[in-house]
Amino acid sequence: MEEGFSDETFYGVVRDLVKTMYDVSVNADNKPTIRALAVSVFRGSLNTLETVMEERKAAVKQFADEALSVWIPFFIEVLESRLPPPPPEDEENQDGGASEIFRGLVVLKIQVVKVLMRMRSVFPSTLSPHSPALFSATWNELSALQEPYHLMYIEEERQSRLEDADHLPYTLDFLVLEELDFMQACLRASPVRKELEQQLSGHASAEGTWVTQVMKVAVAYAQITTEEEGVWNLDVNIFLSEETGVTANYTPRTACGDLVIKLGEWLEDYTVDGLLSYSRSLYSTGHSWKAKEAALYILNQLLGDLADMQRCIKPEAAEGFIEFIRYAMQQNDEFLRARGHLVAGSLIKASDGNLQAVAAQFMEASLRAITTDESEVVKVSCIRALQPYLPAAPANITMPLQPTIIAALAAFLSTQDVSDMAESDDLMVTLVNTLKSAILLNTQICIAPDEDTAMGPNGEPHAGAQGALNLLFTLASHGANNFQLTMLVNETFEDVARSIAASGYDAYVRLCEKVLPGLSGAFDVGALTDESALTSLAADLLSTLAEYGSEPLPQGFVAASMPKLNRLLLGSSDGQLLRAATVAAQNIIAHDHKQLFEWQDPETHKGGLEVMLVIIDRLLSPSVEDAAAANVGGLAAEVVEKAGRERLGPYLEQLLRAVAVRVGSATQAAFIQSLIFVFVRLSIVSPHEVVEFLAQVEMQGGESGLAVVMRKWLENSVNFAGYDEIRQNVIALSKLYDLQDPRLAQIQVKGDLIVPQSDRIMTRSRTLQNPDQYTVVSAQLKIMKVLVDELLSAAGGGPQGMAARSGLAAAQQMAAEEAAEEDEDDDDEWEDDLDTLDLGLGVTKRDLMSYDQPNSAFGRAPDDETQAYLVNFFREQSAKPGFGEMFAALSQTEQDKLRSMS
Structure with missing residues (x-):
């Protein structure tokens, strides 16, 4: 906030703004779109309040409580109001009349839900007491919108995902999407959970409870829209991208899957039972194939989440879903048939071996469909379904089918124009993933004669079949520009090469x-x-x-x-x-x-x-x-x-001189490590000769090669990657230190970072104006510093990782204290996922950004061999003359590390 702009002035402006927006929003004489725009502006003011809340937390909290106490009844009123019937398809984009009113009310409702989601993020304790009423209003709204949504998007093909000139979304699918997300958020509010749990008390199963009603709503909005049906029929790659979740297209269908997943993580048994109960009612009556497919889609999402959490579905529930899967596999509707195969694979994976009797039947059905089904969607669904089967089904089922699986994939590929497939990234990746799973059942198939694998799904010779590696390389050759595919091919071949070489x-x-x-x-x-x-x-x-x-x-x-x-x-x-x-x-x-x-x-x-x-x-x-x-x-x-x-002969000195010269100009960490390791490996064997040679090399500027190489070596050691490489580096540096060569002691290198005594936030511009400063130490002392740090890293936590962990602990403690000050009543908290990180914490960002660094807390595991070597090295050094002086030159932190570790 600028100087001279007092708190009183700021809050006066905000109060006036919020009051004005409220007056516009609640005025029924205004057009719904104008009212929605006012609500949108109010949402923007919440962002401003969040920005200043760190410095003026109490004042902002007080203002928010006052403002929201007025706004929330209005929000509930808007949610509880009912939309008029949607206009006919040929009139929905007309200006004026019923069409404009319908669009305007949809816009208003969407903006209200968006504000509630923002409030939940910024002022959760203020919103939490109202969460039961908000949940109830959202629930009733979603229940009421099922019929118009079904008409507009499941039966007809109305336009979706549209925005007006003010960038406000106004189509019904957007409203449903926002309300499904808000309903999911409400399920994490403590007051809502308590009330819902109370309603479940005394019910042994989910049948007849609100859980089954949630399944009904989820299935209603998870049905394949007419638009999706048409697009997926035209391009199976789009179908696969939606199925694998790699698309950015977030729809009511995917939101329903997320809703049921969150419900399942909270009430697993009730959720599975509720879905099973509602599925029975669907499949026993004349519901459409889309509703039946949607129920299996929801089940597939739920099973995928259970697998991710390494949990299994109850045997009796798994048995209950089998009849629906068998039914789906036999239907004429290709998307229902495809869904049956996909869910079958997920069910086998999540059943923890309890469905071995049907696993072979389901696998064989999928294999037959790959080569015999008329639908492309069904074929690729069966190919994808094999991925969960192969690691989950017992070896006595999967191993005999390995040649048949590879032959089926080859047969499918032979029907495709592979040059066109190269543009279908998801299909290519699916094929390689399935082929990888099949090959890794037994890598020896890769060195068997091709004719051994040339059999069709029913055991007959198949002229188009190829060997496993031939098939892998064919896919690779046409998808070499796809990074994910090439990574999969490399991983597969690495596993093959390692396994076969070991045999x-x-x-x-x-x-x-x-x-x-x-x-x-x-x-x-x-x-x-x-x-x-x-x-x-x-x-x-x-x-x-x-x-x-x-x-x-x-x-x-x-x-x-x-x-x-x-x-x-x-x-x-x-x-x-x-x-x-x-x-x-x-x-x-x-x-x-x-x-x-x-x-x-x-x-x-x-x-x-x-x-x-x-x-x-x-x-x-x-x-x-x-x-x-x-x-x-x-x-x-x-x-x-x-x-x-x-x-x-003479080429040795030429080569080493060329390496030393290139070290002097190298800037990239990986390249520096690569070059330095020429001298690392020589130093392990002949450290004295390395020093002698480098001391004689004259570099540009008159410096010796020894000074240039040692400076780059020591200042970049902290960035070296690879366990073997780090271990070799430690040994080489210890050998050089043992020389006690005065030429090393004369070389000056960067020491420790000088931390500025300031609590100002370092922006990018300030960092450029004030670059990092370091102490200057001798190369001999720097070697000791590097080895001390490597001693701690070898124990399983580098210095950066230790700092990050201690900083994270402090930040978490601070956050806990602030939360306690904000709201002492835990019952009013709006619960977040326990596994969600606060990305606003600087230390969290640092932890995540350092994930792949070799010396980070995440990236470096204990290395007993290196640790034992260093402990022995420091013990030997401590008995030598002059070590006390070197030890005293270390920082207090380094001295403490050395005492604790060695």
């Missing part, structure tokens, strides 16, 4: 025989069509194949793969492709350097070692960006280790 050398050889020709072809196709994504995927798969390879690799592995990699690494400028190809080359030399060094490039006639040196030289040159060359350090380190000083 023996012969099995791994057969895998290479199957895979290498296809990967070689993918490199060629990618080069011809300029498809860098396909080439990158092939390089990733080749890298994985080599990573889990035998030692030595099968004969011919290098000859089959290196020409392609060499061409890419010397000619490509694509960063992703260069990174993938570099790792592939690194894995090859790590597993079989002898075969690589004996290989000769058929085009240039250079030996394998020379080829590698040329590749490294190119990647270290300034012409290649840091991000593209991010993995060159690992490749260079492998070449140095495997070739040795004698074989490298």
Whole structure:
């Protein structure tokens, strides 16, 4: 708030504004749209009040209580008022008359619900006492709107999701959506819960209770609209995106699913019983197929949530739903039939093995439908339904069906135009996900002859069937630009390669025989069509194949793969492709350097070692960006280790000098780590030689290579990722420290962050004006500081994580105290989900943003081996002369850490 703008002035303005908006809103002589606009402005004032509430909490709370005590009766009155009948379809967009009145009242009701949702967020304790009346009014409204909603959207195809010139939504579907969300919110209000729980007392089941009535409302609004039916028939990919929940299209159907999920998390048994009871009434009468499908859709949402929470449906309830699923699978209506297959898979997964007798029947029915059903929607639903079946059903059911499943997927793919499918992301991902689940039942199927899998659903030969990996690579080749799909393909192939390699050398050889020709072809196709994504995927798969390879690799592995990699690494400028190809080359030399060094490039006639040196030289040159060359350090380190000083000769110093020079200009953390690890791995073996060599290298500006490399090394160690890499870094630094080389003591590096003595919030502009300041310490002392921090990190919590956790605890304590001050009566609290984080807390944001950091509380688990090494190191150091002086130079916090950990 600006200086000179007093509290009295501000609250005077707000009071006048709120009173004016109230007068406009309640005046029945005004058009409903004008009244709705006034309500919308009032909602905006709540945002302003929330902004100033931190500094003037008591005053804002008092004002809100006064204002809302006047507004809430008006809101209840609007909710309790009934809409007139909707206008005929050909008149609904006319100005004036009944059409305009209907639209205006819908707009007004929507804005009222939006205000209530905002109040619930900003002033929950003020709204909570009114929650039973609001819940009752919303419930009655939703009950009354079922018939017009059904007419307009389930039978007819009225326009939906429309807004007026003031950006106020005015169609009935928006009102239903808002009220379903508000009803769900009301279920978390303590007064509402108490009243509803009281109504359930004395009822052993949900039959005849309000829970069953909720199911009736949910099923009514969860029915497939005419618009959805038409769109899903035209594009099965849209159907799948809605089914998998990856769409941003939030509809009354999805809101009903969320409503029942929340109810199930509160009253699980009553919710399941209520849905079962209402389903019996639906399926025993002449209700439409849409209502029956909606009931199964709600069940599917409920089962999915139970699975997510690792809970199971009661056996008797599961048995009760089976007859409805069987009925649905046999109907002519394709969406009902598709829903039956989808729910069958979810039910088996959520039944905890209690439905083994029907699991095989349901799976076989889905497999038949993939190849025989006329409906595309049913086919893809059955493909998706296999995903929950395969991990949930017992092995004696799934294993015999593995070849049949893969053959069915291949048969489906053979009926599609794969080039067109590449644009159907959800369908492609569904196919790969299902194929992954099938392959992982037994990865040995990937090295079986293709004819072993070429059988149809009924055991007959199927001419179009392909091998499992052939099918996987076919999908991958047409979806290489889809990030999610390529991740799934990589994950699947990694599991296959790891499993088959673990089963023996012969099995791994057969895998290479199957895979290498296809990967070689993918490199060629990618080069011809300029498809860098396909080439990158092939390089990733080749890298994985080599990573889990035998030692030595099968004969011919290098000859089959290196020409392609060499061409890419010397000619490509694509960063992703260069990174993938570099790792592939690194894995090859790590597993079989002898075969690589004996290989000769058929085009240039250079030996394998020379080829590698040329590749490294190119990647270290300034012409290649840091991000593209991010993995060159690992490749260079492998070449140095495997070739040795004698074989490298004068090339060793040239290579190390080039690495040191590139360290000086590197800025990206991953690239710096990659380069530094050339010296890390050498320091573990010969720390003195590393120091001697770097001290002799003269860098730009006259500094020694030792100063430049050690500065980058020590200032970036905190960002190093990977357990093995961190452990090697710790060992290398301890070896360097043990040298007690005076040249290290003379190098000055960044020490600790200097925290400014100010409680001002650091905005971006202030941060730019006042950049972080650090102390300056010797490299020798910095090594000690890094090792102390790594000692704590190895115990399972890095310094950042510890700070975050302590800060989070303090923030939570503060929040608890503020909540207690705001409302001492817990009965009036509006309960939130227990697992919901307050993203407004800075420490929470920091926790989430540091999730993938190696030294964060979340990203680093205990490392006993590194911890034991460091404990032993510090014990040895404490017995050496001069350690007391070094210990005294540490900060008090670091000294405390060292005492507590070692």
